[in-house]
Amino acid sequence: MAHFSAYLNPVLVLFSCDLCLVRANRPPSPVNVTVTQLKANSATVSWDVPEGDVVIGYAILQQRQDGQMQRFIREVNTTNRACVLWDLAEDADYIIQVQSIGLYGESQASKRVHFRTLKETDRLPSNSSNQGDITMEGLDKDRQLQTGEIIIIVAVLLMWAAVIALFCRQYDIIKDNDSNNNKEKTKPSSEHSTPERPTGGLLRSKKSPSVNIIEV
Known part of the structure; x- marks a missing residue:
């Protein structure tokens, strides 16, 4: 019996240490849980997560205040900070709590939030x-x-x-410019040409032949 207790004590110590580590690594509870977009059969839940903590999902506990219905919603591998609640009863009171899911487990549940659906x-x-x-x-x-x-x-x-x-x-x-060029090309030739001069040489006068008439 002494040997068994001596063997069991280290196991209990290790188990308690693991529990302490798991609790220490759990994410903190969500804050600022609010309910918006209230309708007769649906509502939207939103929350905030403290910075610096690794959160890979969330879990929502939804229940009617009269205890007739309870629903548990869980989603991982998401960074969403809001969820739409469907299939609600009209003009009914509900209570919700939100938990953050981390790498080493779930956080403590948030404070209870009460809301009432519309008619x-x-x-x-x-x-x-x-x-x-x-x-x-x-x-x-x-x-x-x-x-x-x-x-x-x-x-x-x-x-x-x-x-x-x-x-x-x-x-x-x-x-x-084109019209000015055409005017310069079509100036009168008298302005540029020199007067013609007669060629030199003596002019010969032609004499008409004389006719002598002799009477017999």
Whole structure:
């Protein structure tokens, strides 16, 4: 018995040390757990994780306050800090808790957060208002796009007008130069040619033959 206890004590010490290391390496509990986008059958849960800790997933405990339903959601290999809860009962009270999943286990559960889903009749006005907001946002975006397109078109037209004006100016200059060159080529020849002089030599006068008439 003494030998068995002597063998068991080191094992217990090692096991307790491993437990201490695992607890020390567990991530801290999530903070700032909030519930948003409440509807009759769904809600969104979001939370924050303290910096400097390696977190590879999360776990959410969801239960109705009356104890009729309980659900456990677990997801790993993700960095998400939010989750959508589906298939909720309308006008019902729920309690949720979030845990962080690290390399060496799960953290302690966060503080309990209570929320209540909306009624089915309360969802229609919220949806209609959201649709109105989405429609107005779409109209604003379309107006912004139309304004931007108009500005681009006006800028392009002004650029083309400047190019055409420059081309016309260059064309007029070239045309004037050509007309001046043609005028210089077509000046009267009298201004450049010298008067002709008669060739030298004596002019011979021709005498008409005389006719003598003799009467017999």
